[in-house]
Structure formats: structure tokens, C-alpha cells
Amino acid sequence: MKKLLLGNAAVARGAYEAGVRVVSSYPGTPSTEITESIVQYPEIFVEWAPNEKVAAEVVIGSSVAGGRAMSCCKHVGLNVMADPVFTVSYIGANAGLVFCVADDPGMHSSQNEQDSRHYAKASKTLMLEPSDSSECKEFTKRAFELSEKFDVPVFIRLSTRVSHSQSLVELEDREEIELKPYEKNIAKNVMMPANAVKRHVLVEKRNLELIEFAENTDLNCIENNNGKIGVITSGICDMYAHEALGDKVNYLKLGMVYPLPEKKIKDFAAMCDKVYVIEELDPFIEEHCKAIGVQVIGKDVFTMLGEYTPSMIKKAVLGEESAESISADEAIPVRPPVMCAGCPHRGTFYVLKKLGLTVSGDIGCYTLGAAAPLQSVDTTICMGASVSAAHGMAKARGDEFNKKLVSVIGDSTFIHSGITGLIDIVYNKGINTVIILDNSITGMTGHQDNPTTGKTIRGEATKQVDLVRLCQAVGIDYVTVADPFDVKNFEKVVKEEINRQAPSVIIAQRPCALLKTVKYKGHCVITDACKKCKMCMKLGCPAISLEGDAVRIDTTQCNGCGLCTNVCPFGAIKKED
Amino acid sequence: MSTFNIMIVGVGGQGTLLASRILGNAVISEGYDVKVSEVHGMSQRGGSVVTYVKFGDKVYSPIVDKGEADIILAFELLEAYRALPYLKKGGKMIINDQQINPMPVITGAAQYPQNIKEKLSQVCDITVVDALSMAEKAGNIKAVNVVLIGVMAKNTDIPYETWTDTIKTTVPEKFLEVNLKAFDLGYNSKQ
Numbered sequence: 001m002k003k004l005l006l007g008n009a010a011v012a013r014g015a016y017e018a019g020v021r022v023v024s025s026y027p028g029t030p031s032t033e034i035t036e037s038i039v040q041y042p043e044i045f046v047e048w049a050p051n052e053k054v055a056a057e058v059v060i061g062s063s064v065a066g067g068r069a070m071s072c073c074k075h076v077g078l079n080v081m082a083d084p085v086f087t088v089s090y091i092g093a094n095a096g097l098v099f100c101v102a103d104d105p106g107m108h109s110s111q112n113e114q115d116s117r118h119y120a121k122a123s124k125t126l127m128l129e130p131s132d133s134s135e136c137k138e139f140t141k142r143a144f145e146l147s148e149k150f151d152v153p154v155f156i157r158l159s160t161r162v163s164h165s166q167s168l169v170e171l172e173d174r175e176e177i178e179l180k181p182y183e184k185n186i187a188k189n190v191m192m193p194a195n196a197v198k199r200h201v202l203v204e205k206r207n208l209e210l211i212e213f214a215e216n217t218d219l220n221c222i223e224n225n226n227g228k229i230g231v232i233t234s235g236i237c238d239m240y241a242h243e244a245l246g247d248k249v250n251y252l253k254l255g256m257v258y259p260l261p262e263k264k265i266k267d268f269a270a271m272c273d274k275v276y277v278i279e280e281l282d283p284f285i286e287e288h289c290k291a292i293g294v295q296v297i298g299k300d301v302f303t304m305l306g307e308y309t310p311s312m313i314k315k316a317v318l319g320e321e322s323a324e325s326i327s328a329d330e331a332i333p334v335r336p337p338v339m340c341a342g343c344p345h346r347g348t349f350y351v352l353k354k355l356g357l358t359v360s361g362d363i364g365c366y367t368l369g370a371a372a373p374l375q376s377v378d379t380t381i382c383m384g385a386s387v388s389a390a391h392g393m394a395k396a397r398g399d400e401f402n403k404k405l406v407s408v409i410g411d412s413t414f415i416h417s418g419i420t421g422l423i424d425i426v427y428n429k430g431i432n433t434v435i436i437l438d439n440s441i442t443g444m445t446g447h448q449d450n451p452t453t454g455k456t457i458r459g460e461a462t463k464q465v466d467l468v469r470l471c472q473a474v475g476i477d478y479v480t481v482a483d484p485f486d487v488k489n490f491e492k493v494v495k496e497e498i499n500r501q502a503p504s505v506i507i508a509q510r511p512c513a514l515l516k517t518v519k520y521k522g523h524c525v526i527t528d529a530c531k532k533c534k535m536c537m538k539l540g541c542p543a544i545s546l547e548g549d550a551v552r553i554d555t556t557q558c559n560g561c562g563l564c565t566n567v568c569p570f571g572a573i574k575k576e577d
Numbered sequence: 578m579s580t581f582n583i584m585i586v587g588v589g590g591q592g593t594l595l596a597s598r599i600l601g602n603a604v605i606s607e608g609y610d611v612k613v614s615e616v617h618g619m620s621q622r623g624g625s626v627v628t629y630v631k632f633g634d635k636v637y638s639p640i641v642d643k644g645e646a647d648i649i650l651a652f653e654l655l656e657a658y659r660a661l662p663y664l665k666k667g668g669k670m671i672i673n674d675q676q677i678n679p680m681p682v683i684t685g686a687a688q689y690p691q692n693i694k695e696k697l698s699q700v701c702d703i704t705v706v707d708a709l710s711m712a713e714k715a716g717n718i719k720a721v722n723v724v725l726i727g728v729m730a731k732n733t734d735i736p737y738e739t740w741t742d743t744i745k746t747t748v749p750e751k752f753l754e755v756n757l758k759a760f761d762l763g764y765n766s767k768q
Contacts, residue, residue: 029618109618165639166613243637311642323644325662333687335679337624373684545683
């Protein structure tokens, strides 16, 4: 049976068919739906872990114990899981061990544009790169086989357009794979220097075997169209190239992007007068070609920035212009993402902006607190950095600076890696104020449960991390829970805490407006009492805008959260049913 | 070896994703190869969102380049205007007659372009529908997406039953009645 599946759902299907037992991940666009799709398969234990490092270690444990396992993350999540990944390359895989990483060229939803292929090379493992949903499923199954065959963890590398495109996939049955025997094996599984020295020898030997495999596998295939031009591609770029160039060129499609073959590339180049390497982001394949003495054209004509398109390839390789198109002859205003109507973070940033505070920010919907008109957030680096970077800011600039400084971090992000920064503050005598934006869900990635929500990925009730007690336990004596929509009280609490000569935590508690359990009613309207002071406009609510000099609330956008009624100094905004 | 290319544009939260999924599934029941490219993550939070549905004998790239969309289904006026360069010569735009101000307009940093419909009608074939009112009539303003699918369906060779069957398998049971009603209102609207 053929079904239309997202690339991500197809990876999940592949894992299911390959008899996987354990999947552990932390959400991150564009990888999230892989793990979410696993939920439909009761045969698999699936979980959201507190962060990617924990997730990787969980699946490594499963592999060592004999059960096939997979962990999925976005490119920056791979940075978090890198520590165990590099060492498990030495340990290898008892049962098949797969890490699926989704890059985000074009940064649709990311803070950098890193190319994860470098990780496969740096960790001396194996990496496959599918180009559509059908290959997503097929390559995932192959990944488990290869992992066991070569005793190596295998990466599957996706990119946004593969992860988030749907195409047809042939569904097959699950193969029940017996647990591999578990035997205590200190020399293989305990990576202390004496053992690791010996394992490293095997890693290098394995890498040579993998290169040999790369020469012969059908994952790397040549399509000879008797053209003069040759094109080396992988992943989504192969699809773009086929659309743009059809059968006018010869192709070497690399389904396995690390290790790369030598002879196969040389043989392919010998068939062509001119060879292009078409790959988004870094010149990973190009540099390999040049290192083995094959002259190719790559980043001198293709950009290292963003996503490619078929028309871009057509122009670069064939010199053909793209289709005719019409453009508007005036500037079209951009539409950047915004915090939703009813977003609980809006109240928090309204107050922080009003108080003129420096805001050490983090990764989540609330990164949008940096956007106009609130423009409250000063820094965003990576998950957890709001807390630790604020500690560094305060230590560099002193207590006076610290009295105008707060960290903001979401509930899920705090558990991911904010808690360690908080411990650092307490331990090293910081007096920072950290605001945990507790909206009862992992928001930006599309509503995943986390240890603070009291539910597992399957929606089962579980122990809920108590944020108040957690902060108290690490040594925070001042923990206050406050509703960010009660702006008066919230402002009072923030003022108190930033002036305190002790570290403190404010838990800004109000659920995400998009949660089904949140039922705001009616909508807000501007009454005749409006003095046009435009205080409500400072909220940056997508429902409130100016028409001429009058303020208007768009009732199709407003969800009746009522925050604007709390900030209007004249009581001129009323709620209607 | 050409494909039929549909581009769906709108504002994050308007339900363009479901629209593209209904479209994709309707197309496969007709035996075509199909690719649907979606947008997840940050831009879903009120930003410009673009999804593509391409079908034909064989589809390679999931994205639609400039000048290659046969139909652009626009959920909002400004997004229709923004998508114009993607329309194929002789292509058609189906536009929901709704204005949603983007943040630069709200803050006064930019102006919402005037008379978008008139400007578009001078350079391409457009159909404008008030999908919001039709969705309200169907019982839920969130059904704007399915109203628009209905309008678009009328412009394809795919039979009515294929669409309604697809909606039945794509939409959750409790929203089915509203959505089928919304589809009919779009399908039977004057074009």
C-alpha cells in the first residue's frame, strides 16, 4: 500500500519496519515529527527526553543492551548530543543504533545554518542522506542493517525540505528483530584510556572498510545519460538537479555522504568533460573531490547560504534563464512571525520593556520578544544560555548592571539546560533574577509534553517536575509564581526581585493560548473612552492596529485574552462575548 | 514531463497546512505522483507561510519556482500580492478577500498596499471570494481553509466525490460536518 507521508513520518515508518525498540528525542524543528510519528506504533518505547544528550545516551543504552534504537534531533540538537556520539563511535553498536539529524538550510526555524555532515566525518561514523520520503523509509531500514554489519552508529541526515515534504511511500510490515545477546564486555563498552586506545585502532580500520563499502554500494549510484556534463549531488539537491537538468547531464547521486568513495567519483569524472557538485551549505563533497584530485565546480558558482532551487541550478549549469514572472512594482511589507494573540509571553515582555531591563534570552516562541514593537530581548544564543550568559554578564559588569538584568527561559528549555546555569549562579554567588516562562507546554515546536507538564509523549499521566521546589532545592530562596497578564503585580514582583541581593526565580505562569485547554471567550473592543494614547499598541498584539489615528481590534484575530484591558490606563477596552 | 503546480500562501495559523494535505491526498486518489512541501516551526506563528502541492506523472522537486505556479491559492490579500512572481504566465489566483495586518504595518513602519485586488486583476486572472463569511455560515471561521479548497476544487478535473472522500479521511470526525458544509459553500460559490 502506498501512502503520502512526510519525510519525517517516513523515517519513523522505517524505524518501525526495522524492528526498533526504543526511540528517545528532544523536539526541534525540522525533526520533531519523526518522534511524534513513532507514537502510533505501540511496539516501540518512545519518549521525550529532557535534552538531546540524555536522549542519545538512552538509545546508546538500548543498543548496548541489544535493542535497536534511534534518536532524532535538529542540527543544533546534535551539538548537545555530540559528547556521547563521539565516544559511542568507539564502542560501536550491538543492536542497530541510528541518529537522525535534520539540518535547516535557509534557517526557517533555527539560530544557525550549520552543516551536520561534518559530524559524521569528525566522529568517524557513517551517514546516509535520503532525498524524498520513500528514501527516508528505505534508508532508515538500511541504516539499522549497516549499523549492525559494521558495528558503527549511523547518521541519517535530513534537511527541512526532505523532512517537511510529503511524497508517496510503500508501506511494508514490521520485522520483529530478536534482542541481540547482552554480554558484559569491558574492553568494548568501557571507554577508559587503555580500552579506548585499542578501540581507536578498530575505528580507523572500520573507516577503511566503510570507504570500500561506499565504492560498491547501490546507495551511491551513477546515472549515465551520455551527457558531457556530470553532476554530483545528494539529498534534496538531487531532486532539484533532476527537475532542472533532466537527462541532459550524468548524475552521481550519493546516498551515503560519509565516508565518500574515491574510485567511484574518479570513474564518474572520467565519463564527463565537466563536473559540478551541487550541495547546499558547506562544500563537503566538493572538498573531498578536490582532495582526491578530481577537479569539480562547486561553491565558486553555488552559494553557501540558504536553500537552492531548480531554477538556480538550471542557470548555473546550463545558463538557461528561469520562467518569466510578474512582480509588483511597489514594496511589499514583510510579515515576520509574531507572538500569537493571547500569548502569555506578551505580558512578560511588556513589563520588561517598560522597566527598560537588559534581557538575556533563550530559544523558544519567546525569542520573538526581540521583534518589534516589544524588542525586549538582548541576546539569544542557544538552549539554556539565557541563564548562564546572564551570570557572565553580571560577573563582568557588576551588581549595578545586574539590577537591570533578567534571564527569560521557557519551562521545557529550563529543564533542557537552564537548570545547570541556575546551579552555577547559586554555587558561584550570583544574584541574578531568572524568569521561567511556564506556559505548560513546549510551544515553538508544536506542543510537546515535557517533564513539567505531567504527561508523557503518549499522553499518559506521570510525575510532574515541580519548578518551585526544583529551584528551591538548588538553593534559590526567593521563588515567586506570578501571572504575566496581571501586569501590575508582575511589574511589582520583577522590581522586587532584581533589587534583591540574592539570586531569585520568577515563574511567569500562564498556559499557551493555543492549548485546547485554554478557552478564552469573546473578543475585546475599543470603546468611546479611548484617548488614543496608544498604550495598547505597545503590546505588539497582531489583533490591535491603527486605522488612521483610531485604534481598532480585529475580531477575527482577537481571542479575548484580555491583556489589553489590563494595560489601558483609561479602562477604554472592554470584553464582549 | 511537466507537473501541475499549486502554491498555497497565507498567514501562520490560517490552516494552510491542512489545506495542502487535503489537496495532496485528493490528488493521489486520482493516481498521480505528488509532492507536498509544508512549513513548520517559527513562521507558523503569524508569519508568511507557503506550501506547495505538485502533481504529475513524476515529481522531483517539492518546491515551486518563480513563474511556475499554475494556481495560487491565497488566504490573505497581502500574501497573494507577495506570491505574484510565482504565478505562471496564464496562471490563476484564487484569493480570500481578507486583510490581516503584518506587524510592520501595525507598528507603522510600513503601509499595507492599497487596492491589491485591482492591481492583481490587471496582470493576472483572479477569483476573489469572501471565504471568511462562508466559513462563518458553515459554522466556524476556522473553516476558511476548506472553503478555499472548495473554490479551488471547482478549477480542477478531480471529481467532487474524490474531494469529499478525502476530507472525510483527513479531518477529525467532530469537525467533519462543518468542513463538508464549508467545502460545498466554496465549491458552489460564484466564480
